[in-house]
Amino acid sequence: MATTEVTSEIAGTVQSIEKHPGDEVAVDDVIVLLDCMKMEIPVVAPAPGRIAALHVKPGDILTEGQLVAVIER
Amino acid sequence: MTWQPEIDELKEREKLAQQMGGAEKIERQRKGGKLTVRERIDQLLDPGTFHEIGAIAGKAAYDADGKLSEFQPANFVMGRGRIDSRPVVVGGDDFTVRGGAMDAAIGSKQVFAEQMANELRLPIIRLIDGTGGGGSVKTLETDGRSYVPYNQGWDWVVDNLAKVPVVGLGLGSVAGLGSSRLVTSHYSVMVAGISQMFIAGPPLVAATGEIVTKEELGGADICARAGAVDDIVATEAEAFARARRFLSYLPSNVFELPPRGAIEDPADRRDDWLIQAIPRDRRKVYDMRKIVRSVVDTDSFFEFSRKYGGSAITGLARLDGWPVAVLASDPYHYGGGWTADASIKITRFIDFAHTFHLPVVNFVDVPGFLIGKQAESEGTIRHGARALAALYQASVPWCSVLVRRAFGVAGAAHTDHTKLHYRYAWPSGDWGSLPVEGGIEAAYRAELAAAADPAKLRGQIEERLNVFRSPFRTAEAFLVEEIIDPRDTRPLLCEFANLAAPLRQPGTVATSFRP
Numbered sequence: 338m339a340t341t342e343v344t345s346e347i348a349g350t351v352q353s354i355e356k357h358p359g360d361e362v363a364v365d366d367v368i369v370l371l372d373c374m375k376m377e378i379p380v381v382a383p384a385p386g387r388i389a390a391l392h393v394k395p396g397d398i399l400t401e402g403q404l405v406a407v408i409e410r
Numbered sequence: 411m412t413w414q415p416e417i418d419e420l421k422e423r424e425k426l427a428q429q430m431g432g433a434e435k436i437e438r439q440r441k442g443g444k445l446t447v448r449e450r451i452d453q454l455l456d457p458g459t460f461h462e463i464g465a466i467a468g469k470a471a472y473d474a475d476g477k478l479s480e481f482q483p484a485n486f487v488m489g490r491g492r493i494d495s496r497p498v499v500v501g502g503d504d505f506t507v508r509g510g511a512m513d514a515a516i517g518s519k520q521v522f523a524e525q526m527a528n529e530l531r532l533p534i535i536r537l538i539d540g541t542g543g544g545g546s547v548k549t550l551e552t553d554g555r556s557y558v559p560y561n562q563g564w565d566w567v568v569d570n571l572a573k574v575p576v577v578g579l580g581l582g583s584v585a586g587l588g589s590s591r592l593v594t595s596h597y598s599v600m601v602a603g604i605s606q607m608f609i610a611g612p613p614l615v616a617a618t619g620e621i622v623t624k625e626e627l628g629g630a631d632i633c634a635r636a637g638a639v640d641d642i643v644a645t646e647a648e649a650f651a652r653a654r655r656f657l658s659y660l661p662s663n664v665f666e667l668p669p670r671g672a673i674e675d676p677a678d679r680r681d682d683w684l685i686q687a688i689p690r691d692r693r694k695v696y697d698m699r700k701i702v703r704s705v706v707d708t709d710s711f712f713e714f715s716r717k718y719g720g721s722a723i724t725g726l727a728r729l730d731g732w733p734v735a736v737l738a739s740d741p742y743h744y745g746g747g748w749t750a751d752a753s754i755k756i757t758r759f760i761d762f763a764h765t766f767h768l769p770v771v772n773f774v775d776v777p778g779f780l781i782g783k784q785a786e787s788e789g790t791i792r793h794g795a796r797a798l799a800a801l802y803q804a805s806v807p808w809c810s811v812l813v814r815r816a817f818g819v820a821g822a823a824h825t826d827h828t829k830l831h832y833r834y835a836w837p838s839g840d841w842g843s844l845p846v847e848g849g850i851e852a853a854y855r856a857e858l859a860a861a862a863d864p865a866k867l868r869g870q871i872e873e874r875l876n877v878f879r880s881p882f883r884t885a886e887a888f889l890v891e892e893i894i895d896p897r898d899t900r901p902l903l904c905e906f907a908n909l910a911a912p913l914r915q916p917g918t919v920a921t922s923f924r925p
Binding site for chain 2 (some may be wrong): 342346347348365373374375377379400401
């Protein structure tokens with residue numbers, strides 16, 4: 338089983354969780370929304386599959402490159 | 411009496427040079443997933459156009475009769491050739507001969523290639539594999555002495571950045587001088603998996619106590635994210651294709667102008683979806699690349715440096731056939747806010763456009779500089795100030811499209827305000843010294859502190875101020891010159907490209923490009 342780590346390209350505060358563990362995702366599906374520069378900036382799925390793990394929760398302050406989720410396929 | 415015997419010897423020596431480091435070393439090169447330097451040159455250039463110079467330079471041994479008994483070619487193959495029928499200089503390291511290191515090099519060959527590009531005013535493509543002619547402690551024994559280092563040919567290498575397009579392709583493990591040669595370019599590419607780049611490789615790094623693999627130290631992804639190289643590709647063929655494409659937008663040298671390409675896409679094409687490209691909700695992001703692709707000539711957008719300074723999108727494109735430099739904001743990355751990295755990327759990009767007389771089209775959605783501890787600790791304001799300096803020093807024609815936001819110092823840097831404001835605003839335009847959402851607390855501190863219900867008052871103030879945000883109020887005062895239907899963007903930018911074309915001035919520029 339191939340796994341893909343989803344990291345945040347930017348620093349920001351987790352505003353909402355759009356996909357949960359077990360959910361199927363396609364490429365570019367929004368997994369979480371970050372609040373940054375007064376905008377909602379999505380962290381998207383780089384690969385299709387199923388969310389195997391989610392490593393953030395609303396309110397978390399992320400740094401650049403932080404692990405957000407793991408996708409399995 | 412003819413000179414046939416000498417011609418025969420010449421052919422024999424050329425044949426020996428073709429063997430490079432020998433069958434075993436070539437096999438190792440192939441097993442490493444790499445082409446030989448001669449295959450690389452053939453694939454990069456138009457077929458059959460390579461004219462080699464210095465093929466028979468190398469180290470020879472002679473027998474007792476004075477006949478050539480052994481020959482090891484110098485590990486740098488170079489000459490002239492053509493790309494899309496235009497002449498270029500190409501030089502490549504031969505890793506099969508002593509790993510490309512200096513002890514098997516004839517350093518003056520590299521210098522010759524750089525000087526040839528400079529004096530003949532031709533683009534140069536460097537195919538880098540190994541230390542790029544860098545040092546080896548082996549020379550201590552072979553030379554019986556050490557030396558004070560100097561960077562041979564660097565006068566040409568640096569001057570070439572101001573005169574001719576320079577492309578560096580990382581096609582193997584690249585260290586030291588090789589790394590410097592790769593990045594001292596206008597455009598650099600690494601091939602993932604077969605290419606790593608570092609100042610010194612794992613064995614030297616291990617001496618400092620850091621145990622890492624080549625990939626962990628200088629894998630392509632690390633180098634591209636650090637902004638050390640521009641792009642990553644999966645195969646050598648792709649690297650050659652990208653080098654050729656990059657050069658297609660540029661003049662052969664700064665004394666010429668970027669050549670107009672084919673005019674295949676109607677200048678008056680208007681894509682309908684552009685009217686809904688920007689979400690009405692200011693908090694929502696959108697795909698800026700899709701807008702750029704829609705507006706420029708079909709399939710002409712060539713983005714580079716994507717993995718670095720992501721809030722700025724940089725690339726080349728054509729408008730009605732004319733090559734232009736495209737700068738755009740990416741709201742997905744810090745909302746398009748200028749980070750330290752983005753500022754460095756923008757500085758380099760403006761200098762590049764200025765050097766090669768490429769008119770700039772700037773698609774603007776800049777909420778300002780990134781703010782916060784991270785931004786301050788990265789010295790964002792200094793890097794941003796450098797980008798501003800580059801903007802005010804550039805003299806290329808410039809057109810900005812205010813797609814959405816332009817706030818603060820970074821937003822103001824969408825154009826050099828002292829020049830004619832050649833710009834268009836979309837109805838989604840939103841600008842000011844700072845956004846209402848963030849500025850209320852600072853501007854209405856006393857009122858908010860005194861209020862019984864500060865949140866309610868804050869909401870009321872925001873509502874009151876939002877009324878004044880309409881771009882039409884700005885246009886009333888002629889503080890923005892034109893608000894346009896987004897669908898008219900392409901026709902207007904094609905007009906710009908045609909007006910800009912005769913204004914481009916060939917020659918060197920005062921602010922020379924730095925790597």
